[in-house]
Amino acid sequence: PAAALLPDYTKALAARAALDFDDLIALPVRAMRDDPGLAARWQGRWAEILVDEFQDTNLAQHRLVKLLAGQGGRVFAVGDDAQSIYGWRGAAVAELRRFAEHYPAAPAPLRLETNYRSTRRILLAANAVAACDPEALRKVLRPADARSAMGPPLSLTILETPEEEGRAVARRLLALKKKTPDMAWRDAAVLLRATFLADPLLLALREAGIPAGLVAEREPDPPKEILAAQAWLRLALSFRDGAWDPAADDAFRRACVLPPRGLSGRLFARLRDHATEAGLALAAAIPTMPATADERTPFQAVAATAQEIAAAFASQRLSPADALQLAATRAGLASGLRQAGPELLAAWEAAFAAAGRSGSLGAYADALALGNVAGEAEAPDAIALMTLHRAKGLEFDHVLLPGLEDGVFPHFRAEAQGSLDEERRLFYVGLTRARQTLWLSWVRRRRDWAAKPSRFIAEIPQQLFREVA
Incomplete structure (x- = not known):
């Protein structure tokens, strides 16, 4: 059951200094509930709070808003109870309908009844x-x-x-x-x-x-070749001051798969178990993993290539699109584009365009880590x-x-x-x-x-x- 996995899951999040979506709501609610002084400091930061799509919010989100608003805060909610369709995932339409009870100082609701769409x-x-x-x-x-x-x-x-x-x-x-x-x-x-x-x-x-x-x-995932190039980019950026960031372990896994290196699942599991026990990033655990020199060689090749890409990034200021191209080339993925079909080529063009819209290289890497970079070809x-x-x-x-x-x-x-x-x-x-x-x-x-x-x-x-x- 999921509950049995929770301790290991929580430990893995902590090792990566990461939070999941539920944590972003639950932890602030718990902290402000347990520490009125903390709640008061945050309540003083805003005179008004705007919540859009209020009909889709759940009880935890309502508690967060009420804690942030405090006694005198003003909450401006925009919502349509007639479009509340996510009760099966926790949306509580009753909270919108009881808004005046929760916020008695709120003025009468404004009904937006003009429709600019339908006959x-x-x-x-x-x-x-x-x-x-x-x-x-x-x-x-x-x-x-x-x-x-x-x-x-x-x-x-x-x-x-x-x-x-x-x-x-x-x-x-x-x-x-x-x-x-x-x-x-x-x-x-x-x-x-x-x-x-x-x-x-x-x-x-x-x-x-x-x-x-x-x-x-x-939305469907991009082709595996594009996901691999993005993983190589993230893995390279995770190597700083001679150390690997465990937050990029998922990128390391994907980099080990493409280009293919013949790594077995059993050998990778040995590296993963050793890294977990030692509290190390996967790439950092390679030298001390229980394996022969020949077994370590493919992992070492991945780490060495990522370090070469990191050095290339450090030596020149690159746009996100240029950095993605460099990562694909140095990792050995770009050569396959010569034989790629039109669909894969279109997907690559969309990925480069999406990278170009991402601003800085750091912002692009952060968005990739969150799976938040759209790069779909035109439908x-x-x-x-x-x-x-x-x-x-x-x-x-x-x-x-x-x-x-x-x-x-x-x-x-x-x-x-x-x-x-x-x-x-x-x-x-x-x-x-x-x-x-x-x-x-x-x-x-x-x-x-x-x-x-x-x-x-x-x-x-x-x-x-x-x-x-």
Whole structure:
């Protein structure tokens, strides 16, 4: 179990002078709770505190804000309880709804009800769905232009099977493209309650010649060659004044893998265990590890190359992009680019561009250590299929919401788990991703059960699905 690993995990963090994300919240809360003087010093630093996306914050974050605000502090919170969809990872929407209780001196809330995205008809649908949550903070979304037209009717299509639904999605997209030839495929999106719905949709889209792809919940890692070059750069920078920083041990591991040196997992485990016992960085533990001279040789080659790269960095002022190029070349990775395909070359160009946007070399290395450097090549023009959680914060001219069956959306466990209102808020998020058109569908038979329409569909006024004379 995770609890059994916690002592070793905590010890490893301490050895690297590192904190994980939870520590950044929990440790300050604990310190200020135990030391009122410390809390008072921090409370005196700010007269006002701004918290964005307040509906996504958890109880620990609320405690941190209250400790920092103290008795007289002013907290300005920006949030939308109708878009609180992360209860499963600790978000506490009730804290937003009880904001006035926690901060009784706060003035009346400002309701930002003007919507600059969606048609009037889409907003009417979203308002109706949100109103079905008895605990919701009341607000009414209105278009920015009070004279704006209703927009086209919402579409609701009933199909027999997921395969038919996939073909219906393809027909809908082809019709949109025919009606608006200059529409880019990326202007439309298919939003899903769960990824298991995607396969028949993707198959139908590809058979119809429509470029499409499933957007992952997390961004894919860059190619291993780029990760290796970044690791060599970090490892070289970790060698200062003749000593290795154990915070770069993960970079050392990756540098040992590429270029390949034939190192076995068993031999690496021997080095790791020795470094842990001795309290040393991996590179620093090489000379004293229990191994033969031949077994140490590949590790020594890695350390020597990293030292050469460090010396080259010290002898000249390099931009992050130039430093990444130098690390790749000295490590023996750049030569492989001559045989690289277009996708890898594009990824390298994106990585160099991302490095160029990073400012100083030290800032770039810090961002790499946190996994916080975006370097993805430009995405092709294609229909994006993604979960509704992934779509939060995005917007599209045309949104398609398939798979609207009870048991799928809302999930069949929602009522038992007390998360039905959060499922409704997720539906609200889906509706409000659309700027111009909104297409909904459900199937009568999903996998091996007879389905019925999602109860959320009935919460939308039926006249919104029809033209109004």
